Amino acid sequence: MAESFEVVERSININDKLGPKLLAAAEQNAILRIGWNPAGDKVPKNGELGLCPALPKGSRMRGLGVFGSWIASYGQGGAFTIQGDAGSFLGAGNDGNTILCERMAGNHAGYAMRTGRITILDGVGNDAGGNMTGGLIVIRGSTGSRIGGGMSDGLIVVHGDVGSEPGSGMTGGRIVINGRCPTPPSGVSLRPLAAKEVKEINALLGEADLEIPKDAVCLTPSPTLNVEGRGDVVSSGDLTGIGLVPSDDHQLANYSVTDTIALIGERKGKNTPIALPLPLLPIVPSGKDLFIDKNEDAIASNILSQQPFITLDSPRPIDIVMINSENLPDMPRLLSNAGGIAFDLDDLPAMNSEEMDGMLVATTYLVGYSAPVIFIQGLGRIQSLHVRSSHHNTDLAVTRIEDGSGLPESASLPLIGRSSKSHLEGTVTQAGILLGFSADGHDLAILKASGISVICCEVPMVEATDLANWLSSISTDITAILRRLGLSSIDELKRTHLRALDHETAAVSGLRLAGYERPLPHWFAR
Secondary structure (H helix, E strand, O other), rough: OHHHHHHHHHHHHHHHHHHHHHHHHHOOOOOOEEEEOOOEOOOOOOOOOOOOOOOOOOOEEEEEEOOOOOOOOOOOOOOEEEEEOOOOOOOOOOOEEEEOOOEEEEOOOOOOOEEEEEEEOOEEOOOOOOOOOEEEEEEOOOOOOOOOOOOOOOOEEOOOOOOOOOOOOOOOOOOEEEOOOOOOOOEEEEEOOOHHHHHHHHHHHHHHHHOOOOOOEEEEEEOOOOOOOOOOOOOOOOOOOOOOOOOOOOOOOOOOOEEEEEEEEEOOOOOOEEEEEEEEEEEEEHHHHHHHOEEEEHHHHHHHHHHHOOOEOOOOOEEEEEEOOOOOOHHHHOOOOEEEEEEOOOOOOOHHHHHHHHHHHHHHHHHOOOOOOEEEEEEHHHHHHHHHHHHHOOOOOHHHHHOEEOOHHHHHHHHHHHHHHHHHOOOOOEEEEEOOOOOHHHHHHHHHHHOEEEEEEEOOOHHHHHHHHHHHHHHHHHHHHHHHOOOOHHHOOHHHHHHEEHHHHHHOOOOEEEEOOOOHHHOOOO
């Protein structure tokens, strides 16, 4: 644990020192070096990760040693030469970098890259070029499984043997192999290269020792029969089977002020928290949908200007960017104007702890290390989500209800509660939930009473004025609920305020059944 922390700290310090120098070095056509001291003596790196994200156009880097994961990710046109090995996700989200790794690289090299070139001279792990949409990857040496998996465009050239399932799920692009290739999976065809293609590819490679011979083979996508499947099973319920009842507190006057504010990222002064007027983070496709001219509707404009959203594009300074496999190359642009980041772990490749550290170091460098960080993952992996979130000190662990399991929201409450108590209690990480429907004030009150700090959901509409009205109605509903229950703050909502209104809800939620006023007997069984 201590060793991992030390590697992360070293990596952050390197990025902080290099950042101001990159643009100046690019203007002077100078090369910055990692792995040598100022006197020029070799001091090879050993495991540093997340280094040099978003290298700007014209910048040049040279590194010496064994590097960890997520090196030179989100490239913007710089050049990085590694004299040694690289870990997983080398050049992930590349959009213009030229990267040369003189030895071997780990898994997911060039993941989701859009443009640029990555050359690896001593073999690569699994899933190289996964989900790439363009650019060039050149590999000398053997590769692991699923090279080019899910790629939609671009070119991969391999001088060596490839592992199983090459090109699985690819919809475009080409994988050229000068070596042994197993039988490709369904949807991928193997064919010889035309003489014109050989000439074109060798011209693109530009180096005699990397040229492909005439007998190299090419993998391309082949037509398949598209049959519409059943799709994911959706949640079988909502929160209408749960009611809110007062305890011994008297109801408040209808003019009483109530507190509905929630904070994300409150780490005892170590970062900059985001204040939420409601314990709600709605999700919209683009921050452009949130602008209203003050001259047209000053009230609606003010409501939206104070409410942070989760968005995939065009965030405002208070918004949180959701990161998935499609928008990785856009991170430098998106995070330069964002208030926080949310990693959609269901859409990103599975990662071990070191790879997650690399992703966090590289990505938080772009948004600021003090910005709130959120992990989002499906209900079926809730314990893994909470363990990882607390281990990496993320601010919010959001459980996605619609993960294909079909579990109702009421059944998720004890799952989230038990896991939070076991893995999040005493940590900086708060528990959140991502609903499969647009929430109202009643939903937010129930979930807060269940111990959930922040609720995420899709919006019922995208038009800005309607969004402002929706937020205003939620605020009105929560205020009325708190006054009825005799509470001055939403943080005073507890599980004792909840009742299951029917037997089925009581059976799956563990809440007290209204009238019976106790949980059903099976909740006490061992």
